[in-house]
Amino acid sequence: MILEEPLLCEQTVPGRQGYSLPEPGANLPPKEFLRQAAAKLPEVSEVDVVRHFVRLSQQNYSKDVGLFPLGSCTMKYNPKTTDAAAALTNFAQAHPMISEEEVQGNLELIYELQNYLAEIGGMDAVTCWPAAGSHGELTGMMMIRAFHASKGNPRKKVIIPDSAHGTNPASAAICRYEVVTVKSNQDGILNPADVKAVMDEETAALMITNPNTLGLFEKNIQEICEIVHKQGGLVYCDGANLNALLGIVQLGKEGVDVLHFNLHKTFSTPHGGGGPGAGPVGVKKKLEPFLPTPLIIKENGRFNLEMARPQSIGRMKAYFGNFGMLVRAYAYIRELGPAGLRRIAEMAVLNANYIRKGLEKTYHLPYPSPSLHECVFSDKLQKETGVKTLDIAKRLMDYGFHPPTIYFPLIVHGALMIEPTESEPKASLDQFIAAMKAIAKECEETPELVQTAPHKTFRGRLDEVKAARELKLRY
């Protein structure tokens, strides 16, 4: 039984308190500085607040209740251990403005994490400051721009495949690059020839995702990197799908010059309903001078911060990145070790292939090349019954599952992008496959049941058009 819960503002009773504070004195700053109209925050008791958030929380589906197969998002189990690690007093209470002397533990942790990530990605140096994947992309592309600028020409363009995530072109744009889209071939990957056709000396970089967003390995990556490098370009790799490659492939070895990591995907810092994340970036030696400040330098077993780096792109964010997320990723890597990390990749890929196999006779598989960590289906077979991807997604909820990512990548019409991750037990994959098959059957037999889904959730299908038209963004 999930209970209705009004907004807290609607529960306000003037004068009701939820705080516990000493009574302040009477004196106040000069009147002309004082706030005229108080902020209308709720007036409720602690009881009201606790109930409010407990009730609201119960309206959410979460990874901790079941399969959350959002492709490209790597919704794996988030260890409680790493949350507890970040909450250790001396980590959580460390103020970022104290001297290096007093935070040697933090600096060591970040320094080591940089090394671990460099090893995992096959890169030469890593910065942990970006706050999420997209921020990592921006940081990486800024380094690429600075690199080219240092050679006299920042260049104008960036090549991005049509299967790329929206953040890639958006990040390139903030670096003032023009985006050149290159199409994937019939196998869902990039043709070296297609890259060659657009690559020139005004192209700063290729931004590629490997494995790409179809879950396929860009097997021509080395050749493509050579093409780009030959024209003086650099290769940026979006590491969002690194989970498939841990301990299997070091992307740096392929020729990638810049790589970002999504700690909230591969290294299991929780998604928190949308964040926070962390997006460290690894670079090859030639890009090291451009790393954002500050740098952590190890000297005689002590860790110092270096601020003055003439070629650095500068600071990307106040303080030291999303440190709490770095602690979690560090703890995760230390718990798993080399064999554990490799096993993650293996089981993530096995799980994806198991689902693919289970559904390939029921749903259309637009790209039959071998899948790694995720597989992408489409609604092609169901469409004739009048049911579309969105309906199938909503109907999955009635079966107790979170839907996969839908309508992405854009190159698959009506895409259903399924990434189970390694932490999912076989039983839940079997149940998911059974649900997807049952829905396919419903599409034929009772399409309106699917079209009007979900039926068992706290809310029925929500009117998104109305939300955008009658914009109501606050109480």
Add this chain to the structure above:
Amino acid sequence: MILEEPLLCEQTVPGRQGYSLPEPGANLPPKEFLRQAAAKLPEVSEVDVVRHFVRLSQQNYSKDVGLFPLGSCTMKYNPKTTDAAAALTNFAQAHPMISEEEVQGNLELIYELQNYLAEIGGMDAVTCWPAAGSHGELTGMMMIRAFHASKGNPRKKVIIPDSAHGTNPASAAICRYEVVTVKSNQDGILNPADVKAVMDEETAALMITNPNTLGLFEKNIQEICEIVHKQGGLVYCDGANLNALLGIVQLGKEGVDVLHFNLHKTFSTPHGGGGPGAGPVGVKKKLEPFLPTPLIIKENGRFNLEMARPQSIGRMKAYFGNFGMLVRAYAYIRELGPAGLRRIAEMAVLNANYIRKGLEKTYHLPYPSPSLHECVFSDKLQKETGVKTLDIAKRLMDYGFHPPTIYFPLIVHGALMIEPTESEPKASLDQFIAAMKAIAKECEETPELVQTAPHKTFRGRLDEVKAARELKLRY
């Protein structure tokens, strides 16, 4: 959407692990000592375990989602603050077998809590060792027996009103006393004359609850105490309903000789789905020599434990009671202070009377005397429609409420015993009253809807007879 969740044993996959342990060596104790058949604990991953308990938790109604008006149980809001207090490392990690020197903080806390409770109850000394109310009753009655024994005759009987909680006669029985039941009068309280009629020199004590389980103040308490005392008897007061009297009445002043406190009721340590609790006992001076060991003695600002007390009833439990609960109660009292505690009583009584007023025209009120912290209705008005208390209780769930205590006290036929507590906001009382009225209407219009309730819960009405007949107590 609340999901089904099998037993963990049913999810076992042989060899699956949820632990993180170093690998032990090979050597083992002698074979003849070794376990032959391993304990069949589940074999599941951490992911499975977390989901299991998160899903199960979502099947529960809890105080943190809404009104939980169980009469006599004092289901008030449990502060997160006091949980955090008990979790402080130096409290939670204190081993009970270290020397007094090393746990001065704990001993001081308990010592002060004893003093606070003594003040609140108007008693001369308090022991914090009993683990719950019932354990407190046992401790108290053992002291009473020891007191009488020290005078040469432990006596044979204990007088208990018919409205008493079942633990009272059960605790008296373990002290080998015969229970003499005395009836409440038409106003729901004890008549001094009725006590006088059964009181004699073989009666060790009267066990009374004040306010009693009808929520009424035993206003003849002083006279009754005198009657008991005159024959050499002692008066035990069950303090389960102390919430109504905080800062209003010190029960010790009425003539009560022994009083137990329920920290999990009055002092808001959480109920945890059935426990743990804590049941400190206060006594008057004459009973001090009989207090259970160890005693905490304060000398020159240091706290010591005294074990050798010749007249003591001895140890009631290993170590120092449910210390974690004592920390919570201590923190609660320190946060509220004298005015806050009194306000609890006031608002608890106001809330109960507000509900009583709201429902007195709809439900039968068997005892119209003024209520304190709870009010007791019956199903008399509804019974003719074929609906009984149990049905009304179940139907309340469909309205999003936990039902009140039902069929207790035993002297009210079809009792509905409602205790909202002080932490409940007016809005939720209003909603509860409205729901109760709506149900009364349903009893007349659609009785079968009520008789077959609940309809919206995770499970429908459960077959308790089958459970007892086809006993299945484990997997």
Add this chain to the structure above:
Amino acid sequence: MRYIPHTPEETQQMLKSVGLRSVAELFSSIPESLHMEKPLNLPEPLDEASLFRHLEALAGKNRIAAPHRSFLGGGVYRHFIPSAVKNLIQRSEFVTPYTPYQPEIAQGTLQVIFEFQTMAAEMFGMEVANASLYDGSTALGEAILMALRLQPKRKIVLIPRCLHPEYRQTVQSLLKNFDVSLVEIPLSPTGGVDPGAVGDYLKEEIAACVFPYPNFFGIVENNRELIQRIKDQGGLIIFCVTEPLSLGLFESPGALGADIVCGEGQSLGLAPSFGGPFVGLFATKEKYVRQMPGRLCGMTTDSKGRRGFVLTLATREQHIRRERATSNICTNQALCATQMTVYLSLLGKQGFQKLAQLNWQRAEYAKETLTQIKGINLAYPKVVTFNEFVLKLPTAADLVLKELKQKEIEGGIALGRWYPELGNALLVNVTELNETEDIENFAAALKETVHGLP
């Protein structure tokens, strides 16, 4: 006040609705003479920040060693508690409901109890277990009372001296008013139950004999023969287990012939918390279930035929049976039972075995290492122990412990307080938290201490 929602306006409104003019009138049913004249004499309220400052200062007066520098056991064991346990056990839905009297909206709590009962029974090798009692010591009291109910004519209960001394004291208090002899069985030369002494009582009056397993000295005795002799006399066998982790390695009480098993679940996922709240375990044979104390959860079905759980056999309990109930217990230790259930779920079948093995191995290593110190010997050299053992020291154990504490080591428990006959005996406990280097540090410190003292 953040826990009391009433504003002055609401209070007025509500008073009006109940027909009163003031808050004071709410208490008019209480005789005037009983009303307090002054406010309670208690400290003034603290805001939350100040409260924590105060509590931290208070807790700061304790001197608590790091778990890996501690060698304290004696019925309360330091084991690592996985973060997942701590996270799950804080959930409002487990912390804040009452006893699941309304099963339709309490299936979470009920299924957890059912799983707890299953695990406790499995661990002990018994048929059924209850939903928890207060702790190990009171569970032992209940076990003896149950044995007496099952054997109403028999009046002798044997309690060995090698049982936890505070358990013995607890049971003595409880049984003081019963017409029963609690007979203490002296220590055998190997620190266990003296079979000869038991033999003296092997007659018809024997109701039950308690077997601590492992005993207070960490000694594991299986006593197969003695148990058989007691059974032959019609006596009931009660096992009392204070360190249930040992059952990952050692034969189960059920397999050794126990009729009733009681114990303490603290070591399975609960913090030491100065001795509580813990969780009393209680298991027996199915045929005795109607004499069991405490709550029981059973499986059943709902109105739609779906599986569900309810509290059952309530007719044994105080709220139904009153003075004839099998126990007076009402509130038990449900949340602690939940915590133990989560912990054991994570450990699982293999983890339970491995962790037990690890504990045993670490303790064996500690035995070896510590007895290499000149003048230090095992009190009982040839016995099998679990993660705890007794050392004989050349000097007073109290003084040694004090010195060790200067080095931030908790060296164990001086046994002289309860066992003067053992001389300078020290009870040392070693768990998975004490790594090789910790044991070696301890040995070094102990050596220095013992040889430094007169």
Add this chain to the structure above:
Amino acid sequence: MRYIPHTPEETQQMLKSVGLRSVAELFSSIPESLHMEKPLNLPEPLDEASLFRHLEALAGKNRIAAPHRSFLGGGVYRHFIPSAVKNLIQRSEFVTPYTPYQPEIAQGTLQVIFEFQTMAAEMFGMEVANASLYDGSTALGEAILMALRLQPKRKIVLIPRCLHPEYRQTVQSLLKNFDVSLVEIPLSPTGGVDPGAVGDYLKEEIAACVFPYPNFFGIVENNRELIQRIKDQGGLIIFCVTEPLSLGLFESPGALGADIVCGEGQSLGLAPSFGGPFVGLFATKEKYVRQMPGRLCGMTTDSKGRRGFVLTLATREQHIRRERATSNICTNQALCATQMTVYLSLLGKQGFQKLAQLNWQRAEYAKETLTQIKGINLAYPKVVTFNEFVLKLPTAADLVLKELKQKEIEGGIALGRWYPELGNALLVNVTELNETEDIENFAAALKETVHGLP
């Protein structure tokens, strides 16, 4: 491995089902030459207990003062976080979902975002707020980019020197590649925005001017007149708020004329956590909403007409608009936003005011007390500040801080690193956690230090 459920048998079974014989074959689409030959060169795995021992040792290398003995601010503020916040924010249902793209099963997250947006907008006195950005510094970057989008022809952005130096640096990095002049406005004699220097740029090219409020020195300037002059020139007004608690007392940015307000929410319920994760706040006027960066949650109804919430105006975002999006942000700081929402819900309207007042009063008391020390003066004696202010010391601030740390006091931030022109300046922050006695202790220690140093 406890996070990976596959047993060897299951793995075999699943491989068989997908038609493979070995795990290695799963990766056959990857060219042979790319396969790693050796395992990753990383430390070997740690069991959880060992991991925590390691992490505690690492954390133990930090030397962190107790919050009441710390006077550190500078954009990260020590405030008490109620236990209820910590409890609620750990719930799986908030911690472990993804961005609420499927609203039917994410109403909890969505309603929280809606309430967050409401509170941020209220606090800032603005019409709309978004669902969070990374932090205050990147939010400022987004604010400037948005201003430039709104004023595509204008090329000058004014950034005062009294703005947080790391914010200035962040913005400088971000805008390096834009064809825009970021002009630094020097400090006024009273430590604020120099109106004269701003005046020099009051021409048509001015796109926006940033007002830190309070500024890095804790100074609260309302700049009403200057703001009007900029507006008259068509420049947009950006407020940047690093200590939003100040808004419980001081006039809201909206009322002072802000077009865009950005800020940092850390001080409202988040731990310092060495600088992150925090929560970037962003609010503006309704008319600019289509140029806003970041997610927005809007109210709507479901198929049965019941109120519900969804993400809306996604057409501004990267996943739809790609290189023409208003920002590249995708993952934001949702859980931190939730935490701030819980915190502000507890504080509520009155608490927000009272706590602000308390902070201000404590800081005023500290000003008085500390400036009684000979040789110590306020750098800006006549200004209004919130909970932070600048002291001029007679000796090098770095050295003073080092000495204070010996006394376990964090005395504040030496400003010389960023503001050499200020000499021996110390930025001192005082919150409700610093009680009168703490301030007096600090004063005593500071006195001793300053007079002890050369």
